[in-house]
Structures are given as C-alpha cells and as structure tokens.
Amino acid sequence: MIRLLDLTLEQMRTQVQTWGEPAFRAEQLWHWLYARQANDPAQMTNLPRTLQAQMAAHAKIDLLQVVAKTVSADRLAHKVLFQLHDGQTIEAVLMLYDRRRTLCISTQAGCAMGCTFCATGLGGLTRNLTAGEIAAQVLYFARWLGDPDANGADSLPIMRPAQVTNVVLMGMGEPLANYKAVWQALHTLTDQQGFGLGARHFTLSTVGLAPMIERMAAEPLQINLAVSLHAPTDELRNTLVPINKRYPLAVLLTACRNYTERTHRRLSFEYALMRGINDKPEHAKRLAQIAHGMLCHINLIPLNPVRGSAFQPSTKADTEAFLNILQQAGISATLRLRRGVEINAGCGQLRQQIQLVNASG
Numbered sequence: 001m002i003r004l005l006d007l008t009l010e011q012m013r014t015q016v017q018t019w020g021e022p023a024f025r026a027e028q029l030w031h032w033l034y035a036r037q038a039n040d041p042a043q044m045t046n047l048p049r050t051l052q053a054q055m056a057a058h059a060k061i062d063l064l065q066v067v068a069k070t071v072s073a074d075r076l077a078h079k080v081l082f083q084l085h086d087g088q089t090i091e092a093v094l095m096l097y098d099r100r101r102t103l104c105i106s107t108q109a110g111c112a113m114g115c116t117f118c119a120t121g122l123g124g125l126t127r128n129l130t131a132g133e134i135a136a137q138v139l140y141f142a143r144w145l146g147d148p149d150a151n152g153a154d155s156l157p158i159m160r161p162a163q164v165t166n167v168v169l170m171g172m173g174e175p176l177a178n179y180k181a182v183w184q185a186l187h188t189l190t191d192q193q194g195f196g197l198g199a200r201h202f203t204l205s206t207v208g209l210a211p212m213i214e215r216m217a218a219e220p221l222q223i224n225l226a227v228s229l230h231a232p233t234d235e236l237r238n239t240l241v242p243i244n245k246r247y248p249l250a251v252l253l254t255a256c257r258n259y260t261e262r263t264h265r266r267l268s269f270e271y272a273l274m275r276g277i278n279d280k281p282e283h284a285k286r287l288a289q290i291a292h293g294m295l296c297h298i299n300l301i302p303l304n305p306v307r308g309s310a311f312q313p314s315t316k317a318d319t320e321a322f323l324n325i326l327q328q329a330g331i332s333a334t335l336r337l338r339r340g341v342e343i344n345a346g347c348g349q350l351r352q353q354i355q356l357v358n359a360s361g
C-alpha cells in the first residue's frame with residue numbers, strides 16, 4: 001500500500017509514472033491532497049479514472065483514525081487522540097483563541113527524553129512518526145475547520161478564519177530527534193502549490209538537542225524556534241530534563257546564540273513554573289542573567305499537573321513575582337495561559353488517561 005502523504009512531490013512524480021501516468025499528474029494530485037485537502041480519489045475530478053482506480057486499489061490517504069475527542073468547557077480547545085496503522089496513539093490539540101487557529105501536533109509516538117514532569121516522557125519512545133503522519137494531523141484539522149457540518153455538532157460555530165493559522169510542534173515527542181521526517185513535513189506543509197502555510201507560522205519546540213539546533217540554523221525554511229529551558233542551572237536542569245547531562249547549559253546556550261546570530265531571528269525559551277522547584281526569586285534572577293543580551297523571549301508556562309508525577313504548578317503569587325523579576329531586569333517575558341488545561345491539553349496527557357481507562361476496564 002502506497003502512503004501518499006509520506007511522499008515528497010518528487011517521489012509522487014515517480015509513483016504516478018509507475019501507474020502509467022505522465023509526471024505532471026503528480027502536481028495535480030499534490031494540489032488535491034494539500035490545497036484542497038481531499039481524502040478520497042473520487043473527489044479528484046481532473047484526474048483520469050484510471051489513476052483514480054490505481055489509487056483506490058493501491059494507495060492510502062488517511063493515516064489517522066480518531067480514537068477519542070475532548071473539548072474544553074469554553075469549547076475553544078479541541079483535543080484528538082489518533083491511532084496509527086500499527087496501533088500507536090498520538091495527540092493533537094486545536095486552540096481557537098482570538099483570530100488564531102493554533103494547532104499543536106505530535107512528532108513521535110512517545111519520547112525518549114524522559115523529562116520528569118512530562119506525561120509523554122514517563123512512557124518512553126515507541127517510534128518516530130513519518131512525514132505523512134505529521135502532515136496528516138494538520139490536514140485533519142484543516143478539513144474539520146473548513147467543514148461546518150463536521151464542527152457544528154460539538155463546538156461553537158467556528159468564526160473566521162476557518163483555517164489553521166499557526167502550527168506548533170509541541171505535542172508528543174522531540175521534533176529534533178526525528179529531524180528528517182519533521183523537515184519533510186515542514187517542506188510539504190509550507191509548499192505554495194499545496195497547503196501553503198508560511199514558515200513563520202510554524203514553531204518547533206525542542207528539549208535542547210544542541211547539534212540539531214546548529215543544523216536547524218542552516219535550514220532555508222524560516223520557522224520559529226522554542227527551547228524548553230525550565231531551569232537556569234545545570235544542577236537543577238539535570239533533574240528535570242535529563243538530556244541536559246549530554247548537552248549542558250553552556251553548550252545549549254552557545255547553540256542558541258549561534259542560531260540567533262546566523263538567522264537574526266528571536267527564539268523563545270519555555271519555562272514551566274513548578275512549585276518549590278524552579279520558581280524562586282534566585283531562579284528568576286539567574287534566568288534573567290542568561291537571557292540578558294540574547295535575542296530571546298521567555299514564555300512562562302504554568303505546569304500542567306501530570307498523573308503519577310509529584311510536580312505541582314507554582315502559586316499565583318510566586319508566578320507573578322517571577323515574571324516581575326524578569327521584566328524588571330529588562331527581559332522580554334510573558335506568562336502563557338495554559339488554556340485547555342481541563343481537557344489535559346498538556347502533551348501526552350489524553351493518551352495517559354485513555355490508557356488508564358483501558359487498564360482499569
């Protein structure tokens with residue numbers, strides 16, 4: 001079975017030729033798949049019947065099966081658990097705030113990085129997603145937003161824009177540990193003949209794989225970079241983000257500085273505030289020293305409590321004090337509202353919940 005979304009345009013040209021069609025049919029097919037988001041060969045009316053039949057017999061478009069959906073109380077955050085062909089499950093969340101339709105997608109089934117506060121990290125890595133499985137998450141929500149019948153039943157009517165405006169690679173998995181598939185998916189989704197969402201509307205979040213950040217700096221596609229810092233000293237970061245032992249702060253921050261120098265683009269640091277762990281004034285002061293003089297923005301995130309983990313979110317007072325210290329020091333910093341917390345919008349949390357339900361059933 002040919003998985004069409006896993007193919008580059010070049011590979012698609014070869015494929016249609018093996019089906020006995022001229023290579024230009026690949027451009028038409030590409031347009032149907034990504035610009036029109038079609039998932040049935042019968043919809044592709046300008047393709048010859050013979051090609052439609054070949055695809056119906058030998059190709060697969062949909063790579064994701066919906067297992068569970070949850071909606072936040074305000075109906076503005078929609079989370080879907082998908083099953084892949086081999087039974088693996090991954091999550092994606094669509095957030096409908098302001099005029100943005102921001103989609104948070106997964107890049108791996110599980111994650112090998114083992115961050116101690118993360119639901120995905122607790123379960124380990126099963127496998128990398130393919131480029132098609134990454135792109136398919138975006139196509140699923142693009143169809144859903146564009147189809148009033150599909151989204152009318154379980155949500156408010158979707159106000160304009162009824163299309164995905166931003167994509168963040170902040171779901172399950174470490175995107176830079178699945179570099180090739182992630183960048184293929186980014187090239188596919190930004191292609192102007194296809195889905196056509198501009199590179200600047202994408203943000204890749206990494207745990208801090210320093211050599212891969214250096215590699216990313218050389219990519220022509222200008223997507224945004226977020227680095228999950230969570231601690232301002234090696235001693236503390238080693239306990240929260242174990243990969244810090246391999247790429248300690250000095251190495252990571254050098255890669256970040258090289259990245260901003262080379263790209264002239266601001267990066268953001270993610271910092272999840274955990275009560276009594278990394279939220280003291282001395283942590284904020286140390287963080288301000290790190291950020292000083294760097295082309296960066298700091299996103300403070302209230303921790304999402306995870307079942308089976310002792311970490312708790314910081315108090316409101318500690319959170320405000322932390323933010324204040326950064327801002328007083330002249331650092332660009334904001335508190336990101338963790339909307340959709342009540343639907344377990346944190347990465348890996350819906351999967352964890354479903355597994356618990358299955359285990360107890």
Ligand code: SAH
Binds near residue numbers: 117169173272301303
């Ligand atoms: N692996 C990448 C991207 C996926 S995680 C990374 O770590 O950056 C996306 C973001 O969610 C990261 O900033 C991660 O640190 C954060 N995160 C993970 N578990 C969390 C939790 N329980 N509460 C708040 N943020 C969490």
Ligand code: SF4
Binds near residue numbers: 114115119121206228
């Ligand atoms: Fe993996 Fe990111 Fe979770 Fe760490 S925070 S375990 S890198 S998904």
